[in-house]
Amino acid sequence: MTKRDEAGTLRPSAAEWVGRQLGAGERIVGVEVLHGGITAEMRRLVVATPDGGTRDLVLRTFVDPHHVRHAEELLTREAGVLALLAGTGVTAPGPVAVDAKAMHCEYPSLLMTHLPGRTVLDDEGLAERVPLLARQLVAIHALRPAVRPQEYEAWTTAERVVPPTGADAAAWSAAVDVIRKPAPAYEGRFLHRDFQPGNVLFDVSGRPRITGVVDWVQTSWGPADIDVAHCSTNLALLHGPAWGTRFAEAYEEAGGVLAPAARERLYWRLLDALGFAAEADLVARPWRAAGRAELTTPVVEGRLDGYVVALLEVLG
Structure with missing residues (x-):
């Protein structure tokens, strides 16, 4: 906007x-x-x-x-x-x-x-955009630069997680225990590291298409799962927890490869999701400025809680 x-x-x-x-x-x-x-x-x-x-x-x-x-x-x-x-x-x-x-x-x-297009954060048309986002991320992960970027950094730790007010205490305790364990082994990929709808430009004048990806400040080398996890969390907060799990499915449908074991996938998804606990309002502010006035801090925190619970149910 x-x-x-x-x-x-x-x-x-x-x-x-x-x-x-x-x-x-x-x-x-x-x-x-x-x-x-x-x-x-x-x-x-x-x-x-x-x-x-x-x-x-x-x-x-x-x-x-x-x-x-x-x-x-x-x-x-x-x-x-x-x-x-x-x-x-x-x-x-x-x-x-x-x-x-x-x-x-x-x-x-x-x-x-300057690239043409604009960010699109609306619920309308999301089912068409999610596969496009997934294919774009697969293309990014396929890059093999001669010189690798810096190794990825985790954006939270078990010790720093503070659950949102009213969150499912048992679920969050279990989630924190998951990320307290050592990170799973992974095959490195070229990561955007902040891939999410706010950093992808679309042309929606007809059938939607991506016109570019912006904000490459955090580019890193690491597990594909962490990029998928970050976009999944953003989609869960923007559009509801079910869209967080749907993005990972779309990524694999587009040819992307994720960690083989459910417990490994759970680690990466929770590592990203729990990092939003202290920043729900900071993240939601630009979304509200872009027209999503209903995304108040309590709403976003409620969706984050629902997403954490859903991850434990699906992958735990």
Whole structure:
């Protein structure tokens, strides 16, 4: 979801830096704030070209202290991944310029090309989109770069999990016990690491199709199950617990390979799901801003609880 804003919202140093990346006779004529992200400010920049047309760029800016501290690593990694993805068949933005240390801009920034399409978070049409999401993730996992990205990191531990208010205490205790065990062995894959509907662009003018995948900041190497788990949790919170389990089925139907044993699959699904326990409101905020006003914190926490219970019933 976007909101029209004045060009003046682009900070002066950033505007000057972006201007130096443009071609002869090009200039910024508009700025559109892109809503839906959690970790960064995102802006679409409308650039006038000498032939009288326009083209679009996207500027990612880290402004909160935590991400500013890690910006050099994160933005440099994303720029490298975007360059790597060119020509692979996985459509992603192209890197234009990066100021990871904020040597030119007020804050660390990455300038990239703009992709057509938009995120779609509605319940309507979900049955058509889930197989597309699954096929896209299979394609990502099939990539074999010459240089592997960093090893994946778990986003929670058994000691850090705090169940939501009103959650099924017995189920959550059992779930925590599952992720307390050592991680199962796995065959490594190229991971997006934040693959979920908010980072996938669709053209829904006719039959839906994916036009690109964005936000490659967390790209890693690790088990396919963790990427599948993350998208599954997001779908469960957005659309209901049943859609979380459905995505894993769609991934296998698309040719993806998951851990062979149910207990291994359960570990990865719960490792991701339990990481949302303390962040339900943070995750739901951009969804509400995108029009899903019914996704209040209690609703999202209730769906998370239902999803954890369902995982234990299906895979436990």
